[in-house]
Amino acid sequence: MLLGCAGMSVVALLVQVIALEHTQLALLIYPAAFLCSVSLLALVRRRRLQLAGSVFLIFLWAAITLGALTYGGIRSPSAGGHILIVIIATLLFSGRLVLMFVALSLATLAGILAVEELGYLPERLTPDTPEVAFIAHFIHLFSAGFFLYLAVKNLQDARLRARQGASKAAELLREATAAKNYADNILASMAESLIVLDPRGTIVTVNKASLDLLGYTPELLLGKNFTLVLPDFGALATDAEPPVGAHEPVERSYRNAEGRPVPVLFSHARLPEAQGERGGSVCVASDITQLKHxxxxxxxxxxxxxxxxxxxxxxxxxxxxxxxxxxxxxxxxxxxxxxxxxxxxxxxxxxxxxxxxxxxxxxxxxxxxxxxxxKIEAGRMDIHLETFDVADMIDTVLGTVGPMIAKNGNQISISCPPSIGFIHADLTKIRQILLNLLSNAAKFTDKGSIRLSVSRLLQGGTQTIQFLIADTGIGMTQGQVTQLFQAFSQGDSSTSRRYGGTGLGLAITKAFADMLGGTIEVQSKLGAGTVFVVRLPFVNPRDLSGSKRSTALPPEIADAARAAAARAGLIAARPGGEGPPRGA
Structure with missing residues (x-):
């Protein structure tokens, strides 16, 4: 619009300069109109549309009023230009501003009439010629047509936008309806109970699973407080301020329409806040009645x-x-x-x-x-501590297992430093551990070598004695190692037929090691042999008083004994076999 006004100012100036003799007023008005239009364009660029429109209309009002006063008064063609003010105000503004400019134009016309009736019209500045009248009518008609075109164009654009908006609104409504139906179908098909609460804890939505679980109708639940369903709602911290999104479910009890409790796995989460307002929350529950039974x-x-x-x-x-x-x-x-x-x-x-x-x-x-x-399973296996020489115990063990080692053509090497000396422990159980491991090594090794190494270690500030038994026998797979210490485990019938044994030796060995507060580890490779490492607490007899030597039980050994007795089910488990694990 402002570009059109600037263009019309230039055209009108050129017409008057070329066609008329008296152009003093034209040289003043039309350049001023051009400069005003350009200045107002700058305001429009800065998004000051209403200010620019108001300034433009005031300038237009001044020009029209001046033209009417200096050329014909109330009968001047310029007086009809007030219709332009009304049209432009309608395009730019709405409501009171339009009425204000209408009132201004009416008051101006009344004022021009009064001035003319009183004989105070100023001297005519523009000659009263047909050419000037033609130019004035041309400018008014062109301006009115241009602005009416803009008004009609705006109305057409508004109608088109309204139609497009209506079409888009109808499409959005269809999409929203489809989305709602989709969500309703999902809620209806959920097996879990879903209840939506507002910020005050009032039930606003329930799905079919909730109604089936509780035996209510929607009318009896909607608008009621959630404590009707979950009487202890609010007992947990997450009830008042649940986290956004899902959290770990907990066991709670719903109350159905008959007043009976229904055990459920309950999850409560807060809905995201919308437009600064606190959202509600959603409660999801699964019936675990059958699971509880x-x-x-x-x-x-x-x-x-x-x-x-x-x-x-x-x-x-x-x-x-x-x-x-x-x-x-x-x-x-x-x-x-x-x-x-x-x-x-x-x-x-x-x-x-x-x-x-x-x-x-x-x-x-x-x-x-x-x-x-x-006895171990029944918790009746006792620990009997005594002081003995480790080297003598090793000799006794070798005297027992030696014939079995020699029977398969095996060689055995012993490493037991004299510094090991005496130890205060359960002689019978340690000797049984070594007998089981060495007899296993002899059984599963043919024309190979077996090594027994004894040493003292310091682990975590605690003295331990370590027994290492290594052989070059058949070895085991990793799957066989995992079930090695399980009672009665024989990987397949071929192992039992070829090597014999009940699969109890290593289970007892593991139980004895646990009872004595120690550990047993195994490393094996199929076809390359096996290494067992037993670590037990080392109690130096010199550290014990005479009154304690026969009956004292170190705390770590006593605790391990109680724990081993409590783990009777672990030793008695019967797993499925994978391969030929070794067992005495």
Missing amino acids: AENSLREAKQIAEEASLAKSRFLANMSHELRTPLNAVIGYAEMLLEEAEERQIASSADEVRKIQFAGKHLLGLISDILDLS
Whole structure:
């Protein structure tokens, strides 16, 4: 619009300069109109649209009024220019500003009429010629047509934008409706209960799963406080200020329409805030009634199984004397028969008796392992501490396991420094640990080498004694190593048929190491051998007083013993086998 005014000012100036003789007023008005239009354009560029429009209309009002006063008064063509003020005000403003400019134009026309009636019109500055009248009418008509065109164009654009807005609004409404239906379908198909609360804890939305779970109708829930469903709502810190988004679910109890509790897994999260207002929250719950019933059933079954296992372990532990006594009698009579056969030099009978003696001792060993394991499970395995020479204990162990090592053509090397000296510990259990590990090494090694190394270490400020047993036998896979210390575990039938054993030796070894407050580690590679490392607390007898030497139990050993007795289920577990794990 301002560009049009600037252009019209230039055209009008050129027409008057070329066509008319008296151009003094034109040389003043039209350049001023041009400069005003350019200045107002600068204001428009700075987004000062209303200020620019107001200045422009005031300038236009002054020009029209001056033209009317100096050329014809109320009958001047310039007086009709006030319609331009009304049109432009309508384009730029709305409401009171438009009415203000309409009133200004009417008041100006009344003022011109009054001045003319009183005879105070100023001297005519523009000659009263047809040419000047034509130019004035031309300018007014052109200006009116131009601004009316702008008004109509704005109205057409507004109508087009309204149609486009209506189409877009209809499309947005369809999308919103589709999104709402989609969300409603999701909520309706959810298996979990979903309840939406406002900031005051009032229920505003429920899904079908909530109604089915609680037995309510929507009318009975909507608008009610959430404590109707969750009576202890507010008991947790997250109830008042839940985090935004999901958080860890907790077990709570809903109350259904009949007043009965319904155990649920409850999750409560705050909705994001909108436009500075605190949002509500959403509560999601899953019915865990069946899970609670199953949990109770499993707990009862576990208790029954534990009682049965404990009864079995106690039975076997109490049967120690009844099982060993007849076997000892068989072995004793076999030894007597063997001595008599050797005295009479009956070789064939001696061989048969040796078989009886060997079978009896083997069976006694198996029963002893089972009874030891049962005692451990029943918590009846005691620790007996005494002071002994480690080197003497090693010699005793080698005397027992030596024939088995030599039987398969193996060589054994011993490393036990004299500085090890005496130790205060459970001699029987340490000796049993070494016997089990060395017999295993002898069993699974053929024409190889076995190494036993004893050393003292300082770990975390605690003195320990370490026994390392390494062999060059068949080795194990990683899967076999993971189930190595589980009782009764034999990887496959071929291992049991070829090497024998019940799979109890290493389980007992692990239990003894735990009871003594130590650890046992194993490293093995299939076909390359196995290394066992046993570390036990080293108690120097010199550090013990005479009153403590026979009965004192170091705290770490006592704690380990109690823990090992409590872990009876771990030792008694029967896993599935993967390969041929080693077991005594």
